[in-house]
Amino acid sequence: MALATTSLLRRGSNLADTSEQLRVLRSSNADDAIPSFAGMLRDRGVGRLTPLEPRVLQINLGKMCNQACKHCHVDAGPDRTEIMSRETLEQCLTFLATSAIPIVDLTGGAPEMNPHFRWFVDEVARLGRTVMVRCNLTIIVANPKYHDLPSFYAERGVHVVSSLPFYEASRTDRQRGSGVFADSIKAMQMLNDVGYGAPDTGLRLDLVYNPVGAILPGPQALLEQDFKRALDKQHGVQFNTLICITNMPISRFLEFLLDRGLYTSYMQTLVSAFNPAAALGVMCRDTISVGWDGMVYDCDFNQMLDLPVACSSTHIASLSIEQLQARAIVVDQHCYGCTAGAGSSCGGQLT
Amino acid sequence: MSSYYNPADLGKFGAIADFQPQLAEKFFAWYGEVFAEGALTQREKSLIALAVAHAVQCPYCIDAYTTDSLQKGASEQMMMEAVHVAAAIRGGASLVHGVMMMNKVNDVSM
Numbered sequence: 001m002a003l004a005t006t007s008l009l010r011r012g013s014n015l016a017d018t019s020e021q022l023r024v025l026r027s028s029n030a031d032d033a034i035p036s037f038a039g040m041l042r043d044r045g046v047g048r049l050t051p052l053e054p055r056v057l058q059i060n061l062g063k064m065c066n067q068a069c070k071h072c073h074v075d076a077g078p079d080r081t082e083i084m085s086r087e088t089l090e091q092c093l094t095f096l097a098t099s100a101i102p103i104v105d106l107t108g109g110a111p112e113m114n115p116h117f118r119w120f121v122d123e124v125a126r127l128g129r130t131v132m133v134r135c136n137l138t139i140i141v142a143n144p145k146y147h148d149l150p151s152f153y154a155e156r157g158v159h160v161v162s163s164l165p166f167y168e169a170s171r172t173d174r175q176r177g178s179g180v181f182a183d184s185i186k187a188m189q190m191l192n193d194v195g196y197g198a199p200d201t202g203l204r205l206d207l208v209y210n211p212v213g214a215i216l217p218g219p220q221a222l223l224e225q226d227f228k229r230a231l232d233k234q235h236g237v238q239f240n241t242l243i244c245i246t247n248m249p250i251s252r253f254l255e256f257l258l259d260r261g262l263y264t265s266y267m268q269t270l271v272s273a274f275n276p277a278a279a280l281g282v283m284c285r286d287t288i289s290v291g292w293d294g295m296v297y298d299c300d301f302n303q304m305l306d307l308p309v310a311c312s313s314t315h316i317a318s319l320s321i322e323q324l325q326a327r328a329i330v331v332d333q334h335c336y337g338c339t340a341g342a343g344s345s346c347g348g349q350l351t
Numbered sequence: 352m353s354s355y356y357n358p359a360d361l362g363k364f365g366a367i368a369d370f371q372p373q374l375a376e377k378f379f380a381w382y383g384e385v386f387a388e389g390a391l392t393q394r395e396k397s398l399i400a401l402a403v404a405h406a407v408q409c410p411y412c413i414d415a416y417t418t419d420s421l422q423k424g425a426s427e428q429m430m431m432e433a434v435h436v437a438a439a440i441r442g443g444a445s446l447v448h449g450v451m452m453m454n455k456v457n458d459v460s461m
Contacts, residue, residue: 168426211421218424222394226424 001138001179003068007077008252015255016075018306024254024263025333034267037335046279049329054321055286056132058105058300058346059092060084061114062292066142069163069176071210071253073304076109083113088294089120091317096127099321101288105161105346107134107300112146125156132159134346138180140187147190154194154203161243161346162188163208167230175212188237197238206241208348214262216273216341217244220349243348246270248301248337270336278343281350284329290316298329299338300346307332361411394423401430402437 008016015021041047060074061084068077084092096104104124111117111133124131133153140149153160162184166172169181188197188205195201207227211217224242231237247253249266257263284298294316297303307330308314311323343350368375386396397419404412420430 166426168428171427213421215418215422218422219393222392223424 001067001142001183002177003077004070004173004175004177004180005068005077005252007068007075007079008255009075010077010079013255015251015258018304021250021254022305022307022332024258025249032264032268034264034271034333037331037333040271040274040336041279041331044274044276044279046276049279049282049285049331051325051327051329052286054099054101054288054324056103056105056283056346057092057096057099057101057288057290058107059290060107060109060292060300060303061089061111061117061120062109064113065109065136066113066139067110067136067177067180069252070256071175071212071247073248073251073253073301074109075251075304080109082292083115084292084294086116088292088316089116089123091294091315092290093120093123093127095316095319096124096129101129103130103132105132105134105287110136110139112139112149118152121152121156121158130159131156132161135160135162137162137164137184137187140190141183150187150190150194150196153191154196157202159204159206160191160196161206161208163210164188164227165208165210165212167227167234171212185231185235185237188231188239189235192238197240199240204241205239206243207239208243208245210245210247214247214257214260214266214269216269217246217344217349220244220342241348243346244342244344245346245348246337246340246344248334250301250304250334267333267336270340273340274336275339275341275343275351278341278350279339281343281345282335282338283345283347284338287346288324296324298327301334301337302330302332305332305334356410358414361414364411394420394425397423398425398429398433402433405434405437406441 041049063074063076063080063082064078065076065080066078106121108114112135121131135149140146163176164172164184165175172181172184173179191197191205194203196203196205209217209223209227220242223244227242228239231239249257249263254263257266284302287299289297289300289303291297291303295303295314296309296316296319297307298309309324309327310330311319311327313319313323338344365379386393397416400412401416401420404416417430
């Protein structure tokens with residue numbers, strides 16, 4: 001397996017600095033037909049985004065990853081060393097125990113590379129919450145110490161959500177690195193072997209589709225049929241649901257847009273596809289996102305732009321659910337990514 | 352006019368209404384309905400449009416329906432097969448007229 005790229009940080013790119021990303025995003029203006037997102041919410045009758053009852057606590061266990069995908073919004077990769085500490089993980093558990101949040105969504109990087117990962121999964125399960133893990137699939141076959149992850153997940157009923165941008169190797173490998181498709185299929189077979197992806201085991205394996213380029217994702221239901229047919233016929237592997245996610249104009253995908261001169265046209269595509277119904281369902285309303293260092297954000301994307309929650313305290317150790325429920329959600333120009341077309345979230349299409 | 356084709360003009364398609372609004376309104380309403388999900392899926396329609404775009408060699412249409420086909424989840428293979436369909440029909444249309452030529456040859460020959 002070869003890496004598709006290296007991190008912005010390692011390459012010393014200007015975009016490794018999130019203030020530079022925000023400068024690019026905020027320099028979009030009405031001349032380019034890219035109005036302010038907050039203004040768009042107001043003009044289209046959505047108003048300010050307010051929090052609902054939190055449903056998901058999404059925790060970034062670290063930026064370290066065995067892959068380095070070209071579009072990664074986390075700028076993750078093997079060279080990233082940021083990892084959530086045991087102390088911060090314990091603070092997350094304390095916060096979780098004071099809440100009724102039913103789902104804990106573990107992401108990264110490759111969350112499994114955090115040395116406390118398995119302990120943490122057990123602690124969350126002990127609190128009676130559903131554990132969801134954003135598993136990149138290839139981690140399962142990357143090293144013998146990860147080969148038993150499928151049975152570890154199955155024994156705990158962990159909901160596995162995995163990226164597979166296309167059902168063909170060429171498109172997947174262009175985005176995620178050569179050999180990633182073949183390793184992903186191997187890992188899916190291992191998950192299938194312990195019961196994942198079958199309709200009656202209760203062990204969910206969902207796949208994430210995101211476009212390999214500057215286009216919007218297609219209709220989720222149609223793509224799900226294509227993926228199911230192709231993966232079953234060609235590889236004999238099964239999964240439950242396909243989740244479509246729009247590429248956000250941040251981090252390495254932003255770099256791709258700027259390098260190819262596609263930034264303005266992509267933003268215009270997102271703006272012209274603005275859907276008020278999708279805006280009402282955006283995930284920041286019922287998700288709380290925690291960064292590897294314990295900082296709290298409205299969503300994973302705000303996290304990657306260093307835009308913390310608008311509360312007097314912004315660390316998981318000192319925030320209460322009540323403070324969070326009273327907050328105003330922080331929006332910026334990248335938010336057009338979640339409100340375009342059928343809408344987009346970590347749970348897929350919104351409408 | 353410095354060039355006949357400008358990619359930015361694709362985004363100005365709607366401006367054809369400036370010179371004749373009633374007909375443009377009818378055209379765009381009809382166009383929208385043509386591409387809605389029907390007995391054919393939106394993706395099938397997009398791939399047909401992509402093939403026709405190559406047959407009529409319209410750069411705007413190739414631009415628009417390459418993007419649209421990708422957005423509808425078409426694979427590169429599907430898209431190239433659609434282009435081959437267009438090319439086969441174009442080539443076949445020439446070749447099948449070879450029968451006309453042969454008929455004429457037979458008519459005038461001893």
